[in-house]
Amino acid sequence: MNRSANHISRHKPAKYTVFSTYLAGLALVVIVAWAHHESSGDESDDQAATSVPRAGAESAMFKEAGTCARCHVFSVLEWAVSRHLEVATNCQSCHGESKGHVANERNEVKPEYLFEGQAIAGQLCMTCHGTGCPDTNRVDNCQQCHHVHALMNPAKPLPDRGEQFEKLLHRWDRFDAQIARGKEHADQQQWEAAGAAFQAALKLIPGDAGARAQLAMCQRRLQTALPGFERLDDAYDKTTGLPRAVKVPAIDMPMRLVPPGEFDMGSDRWADARPVHTVRIDAFFLGAYEVTQAQWLTVMGNNPAGHQGKQFPDSQRMPVEHVSWQDCQAFIRRLNERVPGGGFRLPTEAEWEYACRGPRAAAPEANDIAELAWFGANSRRPGVPEKPDLDLKAYAPRTVGTRRAGNWDLYDMHGNVREWCSSLWRPYLYNPADGREALTHVGLRVLRGGAYCDAAASLDPALRHAERPNRRLRFNGLRLARNVPQLKLPDLRD
Numbered sequence: 001m002n003r004s005a006n007h008i009s010r011h012k013p014a015k016y017t018v019f020s021t022y023l024a025g026l027a028l029v030v031i032v033a034w035a036h037h038e039s040s041g042d043e044s045d046d047q048a049a050t051s052v053p054r055a056g057a058e059s060a061m062f063k064e065a066g067t068c069a070r071c072h073v074f075s076v077l078e079w080a081v082s083r084h085l086e087v088a089t090n091c092q093s094c095h096g097e098s099k100g101h102v103a104n105e106r107n108e109v110k111p112e113y114l115f116e117g118q119a120i121a122g123q124l125c126m127t128c129h130g131t132g133c134p135d136t137n138r139v140d141n142c143q144q145c146h147h148v149h150a151l152m153n154p155a156k157p158l159p160d161r162g163e164q165f166e167k168l169l170h171r172w173d174r175f176d177a178q179i180a181r182g183k184e185h186a187d188q189q190q191w192e193a194a195g196a197a198f199q200a201a202l203k204l205i206p207g208d209a210g211a212r213a214q215l216a217m218c219q220r221r222l223q224t225a226l227p228g229f230e231r232l233d234d235a236y237d238k239t240t241g242l243p244r245a246v247k248v249p250a251i252d253m254p255m256r257l258v259p260p261g262e263f264d265m266g267s268d269r270w271a272d273a274r275p276v277h278t279v280r281i282d283a284f285f286l287g288a289y290e291v292t293q294a295q296w297l298t299v300m301g302n303n304p305a306g307h308q309g310k311q312f313p314d315s316q317r318m319p320v321e322h323v324s325w326q327d328c329q330a331f332i333r334r335l336n337e338r339v340p341g342g343g344f345r346l347p348t349e350a351e352w353e354y355a356c357r358g359p360r361a362a363a364p365e366a367n368d369i370a371e372l373a374w375f376g377a378n379s380r381r382p383g384v385p386e387k388p389d390l391d392l393k394a395y396a397p398r399t400v401g402t403r404r405a406g407n408w409d410l411y412d413m414h415g416n417v418r419e420w421c422s423s424l425w426r427p428y429l430y431n432p433a434d435g436r437e438a439l440t441h442v443g444l445r446v447l448r449g450g451a452y453c454d455a456a457a458s459l460d461p462a463l464r465h466a467e468r469p470n471r472r473l474r475f476n477g478l479r480l481a482r483n484v485p486q487l488k489l490p491d492l493r494d
Protein backbone atom coordinates (compact mmCIF):
# COMPACT_ATOMS: atom_id res chain seq x y z
CA MET A 1 0.00 0.00 0.00
CA ASN A 2 1.12 3.55 -0.60
CA ARG A 3 2.23 5.26 2.55
CA SER A 4 4.08 8.57 2.48
CA ALA A 5 7.11 9.25 4.63
CA ASN A 6 5.36 12.46 5.63
CA HIS A 7 3.19 10.37 7.94
CA ILE A 8 6.21 9.51 10.08
CA SER A 9 6.47 11.53 13.29
CA ARG A 10 9.24 14.11 13.63
CA HIS A 11 12.17 13.30 15.90
CA LYS A 12 11.36 14.01 19.57
CA PRO A 13 13.58 14.71 22.57
CA ALA A 14 14.53 11.84 24.85
CA LYS A 15 11.99 12.71 27.53
CA TYR A 16 9.25 12.46 24.90
CA THR A 17 10.57 9.08 23.75
CA VAL A 18 10.31 7.59 27.26
CA PHE A 19 6.97 9.27 27.77
CA SER A 20 5.63 8.00 24.44
CA THR A 21 6.74 4.45 25.24
CA TYR A 22 4.72 4.63 28.44
CA LEU A 23 1.74 6.04 26.55
CA ALA A 24 1.81 3.17 24.08
CA GLY A 25 1.60 0.65 26.90
CA LEU A 26 -1.13 2.52 28.71
CA ALA A 27 -3.14 2.99 25.53
CA LEU A 28 -2.89 -0.75 24.91
CA VAL A 29 -4.55 -1.32 28.28
CA VAL A 30 -7.38 1.04 27.37
CA ILE A 31 -7.99 -0.62 24.01
CA VAL A 32 -7.82 -4.16 25.42
CA ALA A 33 -10.24 -3.21 28.18
CA TRP A 34 -12.57 -1.67 25.59
CA ALA A 35 -12.46 -4.72 23.34
CA HIS A 36 -13.16 -7.06 26.24
CA HIS A 37 -16.00 -4.89 27.50
CA GLU A 38 -17.61 -4.67 24.08
CA SER A 39 -17.40 -8.39 23.37
CA SER A 40 -18.04 -10.07 26.70
CA GLY A 41 -20.19 -7.68 28.70
CA ASP A 42 -18.59 -9.07 31.90
CA GLU A 43 -19.63 -6.80 34.77
CA SER A 44 -16.89 -8.06 37.07
CA ASP A 45 -14.24 -6.90 34.63
CA ASP A 46 -15.94 -3.50 34.36
CA GLN A 47 -15.79 -3.07 38.13
CA ALA A 48 -12.16 -4.15 38.29
CA ALA A 49 -10.97 -1.83 35.52
CA THR A 50 -10.95 1.28 37.68
CA SER A 51 -7.59 2.55 36.42
CA VAL A 52 -8.66 2.82 32.77
CA PRO A 53 -11.57 4.76 31.20
CA ARG A 54 -14.92 3.02 30.86
CA ALA A 55 -15.12 2.34 27.16
CA GLY A 56 -18.75 1.52 26.47
CA ALA A 57 -19.69 5.12 25.68
CA GLU A 58 -16.57 5.71 23.62
CA SER A 59 -16.63 2.58 21.44
CA ALA A 60 -17.95 4.48 18.43
CA MET A 61 -15.13 6.99 18.80
CA PHE A 62 -12.52 4.22 18.83
CA LYS A 63 -13.99 2.87 15.59
CA GLU A 64 -13.90 6.39 14.13
CA ALA A 65 -10.28 6.83 15.13
CA GLY A 66 -9.49 3.50 13.52
CA THR A 67 -9.47 5.21 10.12
CA CYS A 68 -6.85 7.68 11.33
CA ALA A 69 -4.86 4.89 13.02
CA ARG A 70 -4.16 3.22 9.68
CA CYS A 71 -1.35 5.77 9.29
CA HIS A 72 -1.23 7.85 12.49
CA VAL A 73 -0.88 4.93 14.88
CA PHE A 74 1.01 6.68 17.65
CA SER A 75 -1.15 9.79 17.60
CA VAL A 76 -4.28 7.69 18.11
CA LEU A 77 -2.64 5.72 20.92
CA GLU A 78 -1.69 9.01 22.60
CA TRP A 79 -5.23 10.33 22.24
CA ALA A 80 -6.64 7.08 23.66
CA VAL A 81 -5.20 7.76 27.14
CA SER A 82 -6.31 11.40 27.32
CA ARG A 83 -9.42 12.81 28.97
CA HIS A 84 -10.44 14.07 25.54
CA LEU A 85 -11.85 10.60 24.97
CA GLU A 86 -14.21 11.01 27.93
CA VAL A 87 -15.57 14.37 26.72
CA ALA A 88 -16.09 13.31 23.07
CA THR A 89 -13.20 15.31 21.64
CA ASN A 90 -11.87 13.22 18.76
CA CYS A 91 -9.51 13.59 15.77
CA GLN A 92 -12.12 15.48 13.76
CA SER A 93 -12.74 17.92 16.61
CA CYS A 94 -9.27 19.40 16.18
CA HIS A 95 -8.32 18.52 12.60
CA GLY A 96 -11.69 18.87 10.87
CA GLU A 97 -13.51 16.19 8.89
CA SER A 98 -10.60 16.09 6.40
CA LYS A 99 -12.30 13.78 3.92
CA GLY A 100 -9.76 14.58 1.23
CA HIS A 101 -6.87 13.68 3.54
CA VAL A 102 -8.50 10.38 4.51
CA ALA A 103 -9.17 9.46 0.89
CA ASN A 104 -5.71 10.36 -0.44
CA GLU A 105 -3.38 7.74 1.00
CA ARG A 106 -0.34 9.31 -0.62
CA ASN A 107 -0.57 12.26 1.78
CA GLU A 108 -0.95 14.75 -1.05
CA VAL A 109 -3.92 16.34 0.76
CA LYS A 110 -3.30 17.66 4.27
CA PRO A 111 -5.87 17.72 7.11
CA GLU A 112 -8.15 20.76 7.18
CA TYR A 113 -6.54 22.03 10.38
CA LEU A 114 -2.96 21.38 11.42
CA PHE A 115 -1.95 24.08 13.92
CA GLU A 116 1.54 24.51 15.35
CA GLY A 117 3.17 26.58 18.10
CA GLN A 118 1.09 29.34 19.67
CA ALA A 119 -1.79 28.62 17.29
CA ILE A 120 -2.49 25.35 19.13
CA ALA A 121 -3.66 27.23 22.21
CA GLY A 122 -5.40 30.06 20.39
CA GLN A 123 -7.19 28.04 17.72
CA LEU A 124 -7.83 24.79 19.61
CA CYS A 125 -7.41 24.73 23.39
CA MET A 126 -9.13 28.07 24.06
CA THR A 127 -12.27 27.02 22.17
CA CYS A 128 -13.11 24.82 25.19
CA HIS A 129 -10.81 26.09 27.95
CA GLY A 130 -11.63 29.78 27.58
CA THR A 131 -10.54 30.78 31.10
CA GLY A 132 -7.05 29.36 30.64
CA CYS A 133 -5.10 26.82 32.65
CA PRO A 134 -6.62 26.17 36.11
CA ASP A 135 -3.12 25.92 37.62
CA THR A 136 -1.28 28.79 35.93
CA ASN A 137 -4.10 30.90 34.38
CA ARG A 138 -2.08 31.01 31.17
CA VAL A 139 -3.91 31.12 27.86
CA ASP A 140 -0.94 30.43 25.61
CA ASN A 141 1.68 27.75 24.97
CA CYS A 142 -0.43 24.94 26.46
CA GLN A 143 1.86 22.31 24.94
CA GLN A 144 4.67 23.42 27.25
CA CYS A 145 3.03 21.43 30.04
CA HIS A 146 0.59 19.21 28.17
CA HIS A 147 1.35 16.66 25.49
CA VAL A 148 -0.73 17.73 22.47
CA HIS A 149 -2.59 14.40 22.23
CA ALA A 150 -2.23 12.66 25.61
CA LEU A 151 -2.51 15.91 27.65
CA MET A 152 -0.13 14.55 30.33
CA ASN A 153 2.95 16.55 31.33
CA PRO A 154 6.02 14.82 29.84
CA ALA A 155 8.31 16.61 32.31
CA LYS A 156 6.72 14.99 35.37
CA PRO A 157 7.55 11.49 36.66
CA LEU A 158 5.61 8.76 34.93
CA PRO A 159 2.85 7.11 36.99
CA ASP A 160 3.22 3.51 38.08
CA ARG A 161 1.85 0.90 35.71
CA GLY A 162 -0.51 -0.34 38.40
CA GLU A 163 -2.14 -3.65 39.24
CA GLN A 164 -4.67 -3.47 36.40
CA PHE A 165 -1.91 -2.87 33.87
CA GLU A 166 -0.04 -5.98 35.07
CA LYS A 167 -3.26 -7.98 35.07
CA LEU A 168 -3.99 -7.14 31.47
CA LEU A 169 -0.41 -7.83 30.39
CA HIS A 170 -0.75 -11.26 31.96
CA ARG A 171 -3.97 -11.76 29.98
CA TRP A 172 -2.06 -10.98 26.77
CA ASP A 173 0.63 -13.50 27.72
CA ARG A 174 -2.02 -16.18 28.16
CA PHE A 175 -3.61 -15.14 24.87
CA ASP A 176 -0.28 -15.46 23.03
CA ALA A 177 0.25 -18.92 24.55
CA GLN A 178 -3.16 -20.11 23.30
CA ILE A 179 -2.49 -18.72 19.82
CA ALA A 180 0.87 -20.51 19.69
CA ARG A 181 -0.79 -23.74 20.85
CA GLY A 182 -3.49 -23.39 18.19
CA LYS A 183 -0.96 -22.82 15.40
CA GLU A 184 1.04 -25.85 16.53
CA HIS A 185 -2.07 -28.04 16.34
CA ALA A 186 -3.03 -26.53 12.98
CA ASP A 187 0.40 -27.32 11.55
CA GLN A 188 -0.30 -30.95 12.47
CA GLN A 189 -3.83 -30.71 11.00
CA GLN A 190 -5.38 -31.39 14.41
CA TRP A 191 -8.30 -29.09 13.66
CA GLU A 192 -10.44 -29.74 16.75
CA ALA A 193 -7.55 -29.11 19.15
CA ALA A 194 -6.44 -26.07 17.16
CA GLY A 195 -9.96 -24.64 17.14
CA ALA A 196 -10.32 -25.15 20.88
CA ALA A 197 -7.08 -23.23 21.47
CA PHE A 198 -8.16 -20.32 19.26
CA GLN A 199 -11.54 -20.26 20.99
CA ALA A 200 -9.79 -20.11 24.37
CA ALA A 201 -7.69 -17.21 23.06
CA LEU A 202 -10.85 -15.35 22.07
CA LYS A 203 -12.23 -15.72 25.58
CA LEU A 204 -9.19 -13.79 26.78
CA ILE A 205 -9.17 -11.13 24.02
CA PRO A 206 -12.63 -11.30 22.39
CA GLY A 207 -11.94 -8.55 19.86
CA ASP A 208 -8.92 -10.12 18.17
CA ALA A 209 -9.62 -10.45 14.43
CA GLY A 210 -6.68 -12.78 13.82
CA ALA A 211 -7.90 -15.31 16.38
CA ARG A 212 -11.42 -15.16 14.94
CA ALA A 213 -10.08 -15.86 11.46
CA GLN A 214 -8.00 -18.80 12.73
CA LEU A 215 -11.02 -20.25 14.51
CA ALA A 216 -13.19 -19.94 11.38
CA MET A 217 -10.46 -21.66 9.37
CA CYS A 218 -10.47 -24.64 11.77
CA GLN A 219 -14.25 -24.84 11.70
CA ARG A 220 -14.27 -24.93 7.92
CA ARG A 221 -11.65 -27.66 7.82
CA LEU A 222 -13.91 -29.76 10.06
CA GLN A 223 -16.91 -29.20 7.79
CA THR A 224 -15.57 -29.29 4.26
CA ALA A 225 -18.79 -29.76 2.27
CA LEU A 226 -20.04 -26.55 0.61
CA PRO A 227 -23.63 -26.45 -0.75
CA GLY A 228 -23.74 -26.52 -4.54
CA PHE A 229 -20.00 -27.17 -4.85
CA GLU A 230 -17.91 -30.24 -5.53
CA ARG A 231 -14.24 -30.15 -4.53
CA LEU A 232 -11.79 -30.78 -7.36
CA ASP A 233 -8.75 -31.61 -5.22
CA ASP A 234 -7.46 -31.59 -1.63
CA ALA A 235 -5.83 -28.14 -1.76
CA TYR A 236 -7.07 -25.72 0.89
CA ASP A 237 -6.31 -22.09 1.58
CA LYS A 238 -4.35 -21.81 4.82
CA THR A 239 -5.92 -18.51 5.82
CA THR A 240 -9.60 -19.29 5.35
CA GLY A 241 -9.72 -23.10 5.39
CA LEU A 242 -11.69 -23.00 2.12
CA PRO A 243 -11.02 -25.28 -0.87
CA ARG A 244 -9.02 -23.60 -3.62
CA ALA A 245 -10.66 -25.39 -6.57
CA VAL A 246 -14.32 -26.38 -6.80
CA LYS A 247 -16.91 -27.13 -9.47
CA VAL A 248 -20.59 -26.34 -9.85
CA PRO A 249 -21.89 -29.74 -11.06
CA ALA A 250 -25.23 -28.31 -12.18
CA ILE A 251 -23.56 -26.55 -15.14
CA ASP A 252 -20.09 -28.15 -15.08
CA MET A 253 -18.41 -24.86 -14.09
CA PRO A 254 -15.00 -24.84 -12.33
CA MET A 255 -14.46 -22.01 -9.86
CA ARG A 256 -11.44 -20.82 -7.90
CA LEU A 257 -11.14 -19.34 -4.44
CA VAL A 258 -9.93 -15.74 -4.40
CA PRO A 259 -8.56 -15.32 -0.85
CA PRO A 260 -9.14 -12.18 1.21
CA GLY A 261 -6.73 -9.28 1.03
CA GLU A 262 -6.30 -5.65 0.12
CA PHE A 263 -4.75 -3.98 -2.90
CA ASP A 264 -4.21 -0.60 -4.50
CA MET A 265 -7.12 -0.18 -6.90
CA GLY A 266 -6.79 2.00 -9.97
CA SER A 267 -3.91 3.43 -11.97
CA ASP A 268 -2.42 6.84 -12.67
CA ARG A 269 -2.27 5.78 -16.32
CA TRP A 270 -6.01 6.22 -16.89
CA ALA A 271 -8.03 9.30 -15.94
CA ASP A 272 -11.09 7.22 -14.98
CA ALA A 273 -8.96 4.98 -12.75
CA ARG A 274 -7.69 7.76 -10.47
CA PRO A 275 -6.92 8.17 -7.66
CA VAL A 276 -5.17 4.97 -6.71
CA HIS A 277 -6.66 3.88 -3.39
CA THR A 278 -6.60 0.86 -1.12
CA VAL A 279 -9.59 -1.51 -1.12
CA ARG A 280 -10.18 -4.50 1.16
CA ILE A 281 -11.64 -7.65 -0.43
CA ASP A 282 -13.32 -10.55 1.39
CA ALA A 283 -12.89 -14.14 0.21
CA PHE A 284 -15.12 -15.17 -2.70
CA PHE A 285 -15.22 -17.73 -5.50
CA LEU A 286 -14.73 -16.74 -9.15
CA GLY A 287 -15.26 -18.72 -12.35
CA ALA A 288 -12.03 -20.24 -13.65
CA TYR A 289 -13.33 -19.41 -17.14
CA GLU A 290 -15.81 -17.06 -18.71
CA VAL A 291 -19.36 -18.45 -18.94
CA THR A 292 -19.55 -20.58 -22.09
CA GLN A 293 -22.27 -20.84 -24.68
CA ALA A 294 -23.05 -24.38 -23.48
CA GLN A 295 -23.52 -23.21 -19.88
CA TRP A 296 -25.76 -20.36 -20.95
CA LEU A 297 -27.84 -22.73 -23.06
CA THR A 298 -28.20 -25.15 -20.14
CA VAL A 299 -29.60 -22.45 -17.85
CA MET A 300 -31.52 -20.20 -20.27
CA GLY A 301 -32.53 -22.58 -23.04
CA ASN A 302 -31.16 -20.31 -25.79
CA ASN A 303 -27.81 -19.19 -27.18
CA PRO A 304 -27.54 -15.48 -28.08
CA ALA A 305 -23.86 -15.62 -29.11
CA GLY A 306 -22.86 -14.11 -32.42
CA HIS A 307 -20.06 -16.63 -32.93
CA GLN A 308 -21.67 -20.03 -33.49
CA GLY A 309 -22.63 -22.36 -36.33
CA LYS A 310 -20.50 -24.15 -38.95
CA GLN A 311 -17.83 -21.47 -38.93
CA PHE A 312 -17.23 -22.07 -35.20
CA PRO A 313 -17.23 -25.86 -34.57
CA ASP A 314 -16.06 -25.38 -30.95
CA SER A 315 -18.63 -22.69 -30.17
CA GLN A 316 -20.12 -24.54 -27.18
CA ARG A 317 -16.78 -24.09 -25.38
CA MET A 318 -16.40 -20.47 -26.48
CA PRO A 319 -17.54 -17.65 -24.18
CA VAL A 320 -21.13 -16.55 -24.54
CA GLU A 321 -21.36 -12.97 -25.79
CA HIS A 322 -23.93 -10.60 -27.20
CA VAL A 323 -25.49 -10.51 -23.71
CA SER A 324 -26.49 -7.40 -21.80
CA TRP A 325 -25.99 -6.75 -18.10
CA GLN A 326 -29.72 -7.31 -17.65
CA ASP A 327 -29.46 -10.65 -19.49
CA CYS A 328 -26.72 -11.65 -17.06
CA GLN A 329 -28.98 -10.86 -14.09
CA ALA A 330 -31.70 -13.10 -15.55
CA PHE A 331 -29.14 -15.91 -16.03
CA ILE A 332 -27.97 -15.52 -12.41
CA ARG A 333 -31.51 -15.60 -11.02
CA ARG A 334 -32.25 -18.89 -12.79
CA LEU A 335 -28.92 -20.39 -11.72
CA ASN A 336 -29.49 -19.47 -8.07
CA GLU A 337 -32.84 -21.26 -8.24
CA ARG A 338 -31.15 -24.44 -9.49
CA VAL A 339 -28.09 -24.64 -7.23
CA PRO A 340 -28.34 -25.33 -3.48
CA GLY A 341 -27.14 -22.34 -1.48
CA GLY A 342 -27.38 -19.91 -4.40
CA GLY A 343 -25.16 -16.88 -3.94
CA PHE A 344 -24.05 -16.55 -7.59
CA ARG A 345 -23.59 -13.03 -8.91
CA LEU A 346 -21.37 -10.86 -11.05
CA PRO A 347 -18.13 -9.77 -9.38
CA THR A 348 -17.82 -6.17 -8.27
CA GLU A 349 -15.29 -4.23 -10.27
CA ALA A 350 -13.04 -4.13 -7.18
CA GLU A 351 -13.19 -7.93 -6.87
CA TRP A 352 -12.52 -8.31 -10.59
CA GLU A 353 -9.43 -6.08 -10.53
CA TYR A 354 -8.11 -7.72 -7.35
CA ALA A 355 -8.50 -11.19 -8.88
CA CYS A 356 -6.88 -10.10 -12.14
CA ARG A 357 -3.89 -8.49 -10.42
CA GLY A 358 -3.34 -11.42 -8.07
CA PRO A 359 -1.19 -11.62 -4.93
CA ARG A 360 1.47 -9.27 -6.33
CA ALA A 361 -1.22 -6.71 -7.26
CA ALA A 362 0.63 -5.98 -10.51
CA ALA A 363 -0.34 -5.63 -14.16
CA PRO A 364 1.27 -8.21 -16.47
CA GLU A 365 4.36 -7.35 -18.45
CA ALA A 366 3.83 -6.58 -22.13
CA ASN A 367 5.54 -9.79 -23.26
CA ASP A 368 3.18 -11.86 -21.06
CA ILE A 369 -0.02 -10.61 -22.66
CA ALA A 370 0.27 -12.81 -25.75
CA GLU A 371 0.57 -15.89 -23.51
CA LEU A 372 -2.34 -14.85 -21.27
CA ALA A 373 -4.84 -13.31 -23.66
CA TRP A 374 -6.74 -13.52 -26.90
CA PHE A 375 -6.71 -9.97 -28.24
CA GLY A 376 -6.31 -7.98 -31.44
CA ALA A 377 -2.76 -9.17 -32.14
CA ASN A 378 -3.62 -12.90 -32.17
CA SER A 379 -7.40 -13.23 -32.63
CA ARG A 380 -7.82 -12.58 -36.36
CA ARG A 381 -9.94 -15.33 -37.86
CA PRO A 382 -8.04 -17.82 -40.08
CA GLY A 383 -8.21 -17.00 -43.78
CA VAL A 384 -9.40 -13.43 -43.27
CA PRO A 385 -7.09 -11.04 -45.16
CA GLU A 386 -5.45 -8.05 -43.48
CA LYS A 387 -7.30 -4.80 -44.10
CA PRO A 388 -6.17 -1.27 -43.40
CA ASP A 389 -9.50 -0.43 -41.75
CA LEU A 390 -10.81 -1.96 -38.55
CA ASP A 391 -13.23 -4.77 -39.41
CA LEU A 392 -14.53 -6.29 -36.17
CA LYS A 393 -15.94 -9.31 -38.01
CA ALA A 394 -12.39 -10.25 -38.93
CA TYR A 395 -11.76 -11.13 -35.27
CA ALA A 396 -13.37 -13.73 -33.04
CA PRO A 397 -13.13 -15.04 -29.47
CA ARG A 398 -11.54 -18.40 -28.82
CA THR A 399 -12.31 -21.48 -26.74
CA VAL A 400 -12.00 -20.67 -23.03
CA GLY A 401 -8.92 -21.79 -21.16
CA THR A 402 -6.63 -22.13 -24.17
CA ARG A 403 -4.13 -19.48 -23.08
CA ARG A 404 -1.86 -19.66 -20.04
CA ALA A 405 -3.58 -19.44 -16.65
CA GLY A 406 -3.16 -16.20 -14.77
CA ASN A 407 -3.28 -15.41 -11.08
CA TRP A 408 -5.11 -17.85 -8.81
CA ASP A 409 -5.42 -20.24 -11.79
CA LEU A 410 -7.93 -18.00 -13.58
CA TYR A 411 -8.05 -18.04 -17.39
CA ASP A 412 -8.81 -15.28 -19.90
CA MET A 413 -9.01 -12.45 -17.38
CA HIS A 414 -7.32 -10.43 -20.11
CA GLY A 415 -9.04 -10.44 -23.49
CA ASN A 416 -11.39 -12.94 -25.17
CA VAL A 417 -14.57 -11.09 -24.10
CA ARG A 418 -15.10 -8.09 -21.89
CA GLU A 419 -16.71 -9.15 -18.63
CA TRP A 420 -19.69 -7.47 -17.03
CA CYS A 421 -19.28 -6.44 -13.39
CA SER A 422 -22.07 -5.74 -10.95
CA SER A 423 -20.90 -2.15 -10.37
CA LEU A 424 -22.42 1.07 -11.64
CA TRP A 425 -19.86 3.29 -13.36
CA ARG A 426 -19.08 6.00 -10.83
CA PRO A 427 -15.93 8.02 -10.14
CA TYR A 428 -13.42 6.67 -7.65
CA LEU A 429 -12.98 6.27 -4.70
CA TYR A 430 -14.60 2.84 -4.88
CA ASN A 431 -17.08 2.51 -2.03
CA PRO A 432 -19.56 -0.40 -2.16
CA ALA A 433 -21.78 1.37 0.39
CA ASP A 434 -22.47 4.43 -1.80
CA GLY A 435 -25.09 2.72 -3.98
CA ARG A 436 -22.85 1.68 -6.88
CA GLU A 437 -23.55 -2.00 -6.11
CA ALA A 438 -27.33 -1.58 -5.96
CA LEU A 439 -28.84 -3.77 -8.67
CA THR A 440 -31.95 -1.61 -8.99
CA HIS A 441 -30.19 1.72 -9.52
CA VAL A 442 -30.14 3.22 -13.02
CA GLY A 443 -26.92 3.98 -14.86
CA LEU A 444 -24.03 2.63 -16.90
CA ARG A 445 -22.49 -0.63 -15.73
CA VAL A 446 -18.80 -1.50 -15.71
CA LEU A 447 -17.04 -4.00 -17.98
CA ARG A 448 -13.47 -5.15 -17.42
CA GLY A 449 -10.68 -7.07 -19.11
CA GLY A 450 -10.80 -6.03 -22.76
CA ALA A 451 -11.86 -8.16 -25.72
CA TYR A 452 -10.54 -10.29 -28.55
CA CYS A 453 -10.52 -7.30 -30.92
CA ASP A 454 -8.82 -4.83 -28.57
CA ALA A 455 -5.26 -3.55 -28.48
CA ALA A 456 -2.97 -4.69 -25.69
CA ALA A 457 -3.36 -1.42 -23.79
CA SER A 458 -7.11 -2.07 -23.44
CA LEU A 459 -6.35 -5.23 -21.45
CA ASP A 460 -4.89 -3.27 -18.51
CA PRO A 461 -6.45 -4.57 -15.24
CA ALA A 462 -7.26 -1.01 -14.13
CA LEU A 463 -8.98 0.12 -17.34
CA ARG A 464 -12.72 0.65 -16.91
CA HIS A 465 -15.27 0.31 -19.71
CA ALA A 466 -18.87 1.49 -19.24
CA GLU A 467 -21.97 0.46 -21.16
CA ARG A 468 -25.74 0.73 -20.99
CA PRO A 469 -27.10 -2.26 -19.05
CA ASN A 470 -29.56 -3.23 -21.79
CA ARG A 471 -27.06 -3.20 -24.66
CA ARG A 472 -25.89 -6.42 -26.32
CA LEU A 473 -22.53 -6.39 -28.10
CA ARG A 474 -20.54 -9.21 -29.73
CA PHE A 475 -17.54 -8.65 -27.44
CA ASN A 476 -19.33 -8.48 -24.05
CA GLY A 477 -19.74 -11.59 -21.90
CA LEU A 478 -19.51 -12.55 -18.23
CA ARG A 479 -17.69 -14.49 -15.54
CA LEU A 480 -19.54 -15.63 -12.42
CA ALA A 481 -18.67 -14.90 -8.83
CA ARG A 482 -20.13 -16.63 -5.80
CA ASN A 483 -20.26 -15.69 -2.16
CA VAL A 484 -18.67 -18.17 0.24
CA PRO A 485 -21.61 -20.46 1.10
CA GLN A 486 -22.80 -20.03 4.66
CA LEU A 487 -22.35 -23.02 6.93
CA LYS A 488 -23.50 -23.87 10.41
CA LEU A 489 -20.02 -24.18 11.85
CA PRO A 490 -19.26 -26.43 14.83
CA ASP A 491 -18.71 -24.82 18.23
CA LEU A 492 -15.32 -26.00 19.48
CA ARG A 493 -14.96 -26.27 23.23
CA ASP A 494 -11.69 -26.20 25.10
